[in-house]
Amino acid sequence: MNTSAGRVPGTEQPVGRSTANKVGIAISALIGAFLAFDAVAKLLDFPQMKAGAEALGFPAYQSLVIGIVLAVCVVVYAIPRTAVLGALGITAYLGGAVTANMRVEAPLLTHTLFAALFGVIMWIGLALRRPELLKVAGLSGGGATVR
Numbered sequence: 001m002n003t004s005a006g007r008v009p010g011t012e013q014p015v016g017r018s019t020a021n022k023v024g025i026a027i028s029a030l031i032g033a034f035l036a037f038d039a040v041a042k043l044l045d046f047p048q049m050k051a052g053a054e055a056l057g058f059p060a061y062q063s064l065v066i067g068i069v070l071a072v073c074v075v076v077y078a079i080p081r082t083a084v085l086g087a088l089g090i091t092a093y094l095g096g097a098v099t100a101n102m103r104v105e106a107p108l109l110t111h112t113l114f115a116a117l118f119g120v121i122m123w124i125g126l127a128l129r130r131p132e133l134l135k136v137a138g139l140s141g142g143g144a145t146v147r
Contacts, residue, residue: 024128028083031122035074035090042067056100069093084133087126094119 017025042049042063049067050060058066070093077086097115106112127133134140 020128020131024125024130027121027125028077028129031118031125032074032078034118035070035077039067039071039074043071056104058100080129083126083130087122090122091119 045064049063053063053066054060070090073086073089073093075086076082077090079086094115098112101112101115131140
């Protein structure tokens with residue numbers, strides 16, 4: 001008798017998606033869409049993106065490079081199997097955004113901390129999609145113990 005019927009192979013989770021999982025997918029989709037829009041605007045070389053890069057002290061041509069890096073991170077984040085790696089790349093990207101805004105003394109709440117908050121929301125969405133991340137981070141009961 002197959003005892004794993006109705007379960008995701010290799011896990012104890014049922015095949016159906018939980019509400020938390022659906023919310024995580026929605027959050028991740030919104031974050032991904034926002035970042036994809038930002039990357040495409042940089043890749044299409046919009047004048048506003050060049051002006052924004054220059055305002056932060058970067059040469060205008062760097063907007064394209066930043067767009068490529070962001071696009072790669074977003075694609076990796078969108079693939080479920082590599083989503084954690086993509087989230088790490090996006091976290092690094094957002095850390096750079098915080099640093100760049102701090103360097104030019106941009107407004108704290110509307111510019112500098114926005115990227116940090118965005119990153120926190122991204123990780124919440126990913127944790128809702130993949131609860132095992134909480135166990136790995138030691139934030140959920142039943143996590144691995146170090147002996």
